[in-house]
Amino acid sequence: MSNEEIIQKIKQLKEKHDVVILAHNYQIPEVQDIADFLGDSLGLSIEASKTKAKIILFCGVKFMAETAAIICPDKTVLMPDENAGCPMANMITVRQLREMKKLYPKAKVVCYVNSTAAVKAESDICCTSANAIKVVNSIPKEDQIIFIPDKSLGDYVSKQTGREMILWNGYCPTHHRILAQNIINMKAKYPNAKVMVHPECTADVIELADVVLSTGGMIKYAKESPDKEFIVGTEIGLLYTLSKQNPDKKFYPATKLSDCPNMKLNTLEKILWSLEDMVYKVTVPEDIRVKAWNAIDKMLKISQ
Ligand code: SF4
Numbered sequence: 485m486s487n488e489e490i491i492q493k494i495k496q497l498k499e500k501h502d503v504v505i506l507a508h509n510y511q512i513p514e515v516q517d518i519a520d521f522l523g524d525s526l527g528l529s530i531e532a533s534k535t536k537a538k539i540i541l542f543c544g545v546k547f548m549a550e551t552a553a554i555i556c557p558d559k560t561v562l563m564p565d566e567n568a569g570c571p572m573a574n575m576i577t578v579r580q581l582r583e584m585k586k587l588y589p590k591a592k593v594v595c596y597v598n599s600t601a602a603v604k605a606e607s608d609i610c611c612t613s614a615n616a617i618k619v620v621n622s623i624p625k626e627d628q629i630i631f632i633p634d635k636s637l638g639d640y641v642s643k644q645t646g647r648e649m650i651l652w653n654g655y656c657p658t659h660h661r662i663l664a665q666n667i668i669n670m671k672a673k674y675p676n677a678k679v680m681v682h683p684e685c686t687a688d689v690i691e692l693a694d695v696v697l698s699t700g701g702m703i704k705y706a707k708e709s710p711d712k713e714f715i716v717g718t719e720i721g722l723l724y725t726l727s728k729q730n731p732d733k734k735f736y737p738a739t740k741l742s743d744c745p746n747m748k749l750n751t752l753e754k755i756l757w758s759l760e761d762m763v764y765k766v767t768v769p770e771d772i773r774v775k776a777w778n779a780i781d782k783m784l785k786i787s788q
Pocket residue numbers: 545569570571572573598656657658659719744745746747
């Protein structure tokens with residue numbers, strides 16, 4: 485079957501079953517093109533909370549689909565490939581978090597959304613890379629903060645807010661593939677380019693950047709900036725979005741190695757199979773869902 489035929493079938497099934505397709509900016513171009521909404525974790529969480537569709541087909545990784553299931557308990561949430569996980573989310577378990585909380589019983593837990601539903605349920609408030617500074621600033625100064633699971637984002641937020649935080653030792657393997665030397669080399673090659681990097685990058689990469697932004701922030705910045713060239717330090721899927729939205733500007737990946745294999749598991753064929761067979765359903769046990777919802781809801785109230 486050609487891509488065109490697959491797309492036609494997807495469109496028919498979408499209409500028949502009242503489906504909205506949400507896709508993350510790190511998806512492959514064909515998947516980005518078929519999405520009703522394209523965005524970062526925060527943008528997609530907000531879209532999930534607003535949609536009237538009965539079924540959400542989430543093209544991203546598992547924690548994102550889980551977040552949609554937490555926000556929308558009355559909807560069916562599907563993901564095209566059940567193996568699309570996030571290594572960073574798996575770097576902290578509920579048991580480990582409980583041990584940490586025992587060590588710092590008065591601390592508030594700020595949990596990056598790149599985490600499992602069960603870990604969110606053990607946390608006080610969630611954050612995304614777009615609102616982490618706002619979330620941390622919302623916590624009273626006298627409270628200690630445990631920041632999980634991303635040590636790089638935590639370190640960046642700590643420097644920006646001046647808040648000392650207890651950081652978990654998790655990280656994104658894809659963003660950590662971007663090295664300071666990559667940025668130095670690219671700056672030498674494209675001296676007029678602005679360097680945008682994601683706060684999941686290591687501190688030495690962040691230090692070399694002109695701006696540090698979430699993926700949603702990068703899209704906005706690239707659109708509004710008078711600059712014509714950009715070196716992009718995040719997952720390379722975003723370059724497709726950036727180039728499509730700004731045909732008169734040039735975007736260079738800091739390194740082509742920043743390619744998340746989990747994000748790339750979703751394909752047009754798998755989207756079609758997902759809609760034909762109504763798989764793979766993502767559900768969250770109600771007791772966990774309610775507690776995780778509290779942590780997400782506190783974040784959404786700060787962000788909207
Ligand atoms: S890019 Fe990093 S944080 Fe995002 S899904 Fe892949 S491994 Fe997880």
